[in-house]
Each structure stands twice: as C-alpha cells, then as structure tokens.
Amino acid sequence: MKIGIIKYKKYEERVLLDGTFIIDDLFKIILHDPDYEKFQIIDEKDNLLLSTSYSEIGENVNYLVVVQxxxxxxxxxxxxxxxxxxxxxxxxxxxxxxxxxxxxxxxxxxxxAERINRKAKLLIEKFIPRKSGLEEHFNIKPTVMKVTDLNGKQLEVTNLKEAIRQARDFKDLQHTPSIPTDGERQNYWKDLYEKLLKLKSKNLT
Incomplete structure (x- = not known):
C-alpha cells in the first residue's frame, strides 16, 4: 500500500492511498491551504514515487502538477x-x-486547467490499488469491522492491517515546535491503535 505525505510548514500528514482516499480533497489543500508546501507518494520501503516539487523529480519519480x-x-x-x-x-x-x-x-x-488536473488525478490513481477483476465482476465487498474512537464515533474498518499501521504511525506524531493540541491528537491515535490491536486479537481467536 502506497502512502501519501502532505507536507505543511510546521508538520506533515501521512495518509493511506486506499479506496477511502479522496483526490479532490487533496487538490483543495494543494491549491488553497496557505501552510501547504508539497505532496509526495512513497512506497512500503520509503522510496519516493511522486512529488509536486520539481527539484525531487528523477528517473523513477513522477512530477505532479495541480493548477487553478x-x-x-x-x-x-x-x-x-x-x-x-x-x-x-x-x-x-x-x-x-x-x-x-x-x-x-x-x-x-x-x-x-481541467485538462491538467485530470491528468494529475489519473497519475495519482495509478498508485491506488483497484478491486480485483473478480471483485469488480461479482461486486464482492470487503469484510467491514467497526471500532469506536475516543470521541464516541463509530468507524468502519475494511483493511485492519493498514488501519493498524496508520494509527501506529500517527500516535507519536507531533508538530515542531509542539502545539497545545499535539497531546490530544496523540491520545486519540494511541487509543485507536490499542482498540485496533484488540480487534485484531479478537479476529484471531
């Protein structure tokens, strides 16, 4: 599973490039967020695959352009x-x-602008796994598990392994320098991480 990295002036956000990833929301950040700096896609070994920074473009690194x-x-x-x-x-x-x-x-x-952004969207979609032919033909849906977060909201989990990895990555993230909400965010992801591990253990029994 590929990971998208949205880099802001003081921190970065990592997102899984799965079926829940919304490209249009990313474009809004790129075009309108004053703290946004660049977007990257990396693979499981942290190899850079795509970047909006021209200075990072290489033989195996795609250049992403989003315009308005x-x-x-x-x-x-x-x-x-x-x-x-x-x-x-x-x-x-x-x-x-x-x-x-x-x-x-x-x-x-x-x-x-629409032509350029359409090409950008197609480029990102190359890194998002699609359903298998069998799933497309028979419309097979993945197993959905549910977990309640720290705010009492029920979340649906379709890929437990990736959800655990995302929560693990996020539970220790903080701004540099730190801000007052860092502790609250870390507590949220730590709580979710522990609940996902319990869900995994329950499914193994």
Missing part, C-alpha cells in the same frame, strides 16, 4: 474627471493565467 485559474488585471491608463463618481476611470486589460501560461478567455483557461 487566476485572473490578472493590468491597468493601462487612468482618466480623471472631477464631475464623475468615482472620479478615476481605469482602462484595464484582463488576462487569465494557468500556472505560467496565459489564456485569452476565462473559458479557455478553465478548460486548460
């Missing part, structure tokens, strides 16, 4: 008339930018 449309307004000149409200009238030129490219119209820019 930006409106750029250039003031070409200003006319002043004291009898008008407002008195200043600006002559402007509007261009639509996607990454470093300039488009003539907003529609053209949106279509261009």
């Amino acid at each position: 449309v930006k409106r750029d307004v250039e003031i070409l000149g200003t006319t002043y008339n004291a009898f008008n409200t407002p008195p200043f009238v600006h002559k402007t030129k509007v261009t639509w930018k996607v990454n470093s490219g300039i488009c003539r119209t907003k529609k053209e820019a949106q279509q261009y």
Whole structure:
C-alpha cells in the first residue's frame, strides 16, 4: 500500500492511498491551504514515487502538477474627471493565467486547467490499488469491522492491517515546535491503535 505525505510548514500528514482516499480533497489543500508546501507518494520501503516539487523529480519519480485559474488585471491608463463618481476611470486589460501560461478567455483557461488536473488525478490513481477483476465482476465487498474512537464515533474498518499501521504511525506524531493540541491528537491515535490491536486479537481467536 502506497502512502501519501502532505507536507505543511510546521508538520506533515501521512495518509493511506486506499479506496477511502479522496483526490479532490487533496487538490483543495494543494491549491488553497496557505501552510501547504508539497505532496509526495512513497512506497512500503520509503522510496519516493511522486512529488509536486520539481527539484525531487528523477528517473523513477513522477512530477505532479495541480493548477487553478487566476485572473490578472493590468491597468493601462487612468482618466480623471472631477464631475464623475468615482472620479478615476481605469482602462484595464484582463488576462487569465494557468500556472505560467496565459489564456485569452476565462473559458479557455478553465478548460486548460481541467485538462491538467485530470491528468494529475489519473497519475495519482495509478498508485491506488483497484478491486480485483473478480471483485469488480461479482461486486464482492470487503469484510467491514467497526471500532469506536475516543470521541464516541463509530468507524468502519475494511483493511485492519493498514488501519493498524496508520494509527501506529500517527500516535507519536507531533508538530515542531509542539502545539497545545499535539497531546490530544496523540491520545486519540494511541487509543485507536490499542482498540485496533484488540480487534485484531479478537479476529484471531
């Protein structure tokens, strides 16, 4: 199972690239979170497979580009008339930018951005395991187990092994420097980790 790493200015978040991973939510973080720095995908041996940082691109490392449309307004000149409200009238030129490219119209820019982001989505999907042909044909659903978290919310677990590994990784994570909510988050994942281990032990008996 591949792991996605979302790196922020002061910490990083690790997520499993399984059927529950939502690519659109990742794109929102990449495009709109002010603390976001980069996204990476690594394999089980911590080998880098994909990155949004161009400096990390190599023979076996894919480059991920996610873009959005930006409106750029250039003031070409200003006319002043004291009898008008407002008195200043600006002559402007509007261009639509996607990454470093300039488009003539907003529609053209949106279509261009959609094509790039569609390719980015397909690139990420390559690292997310799909159902087997048998599962697709007969619509076989994985065994669902349930566990209650520290907040009293019931969680569904379809891959116990990966859930245990994720909880194990998260239970000791903290910000650098630490923040007041670190202890609360660690307690949450530690509690969930212990409950998942009990669930595993129960299934073995």
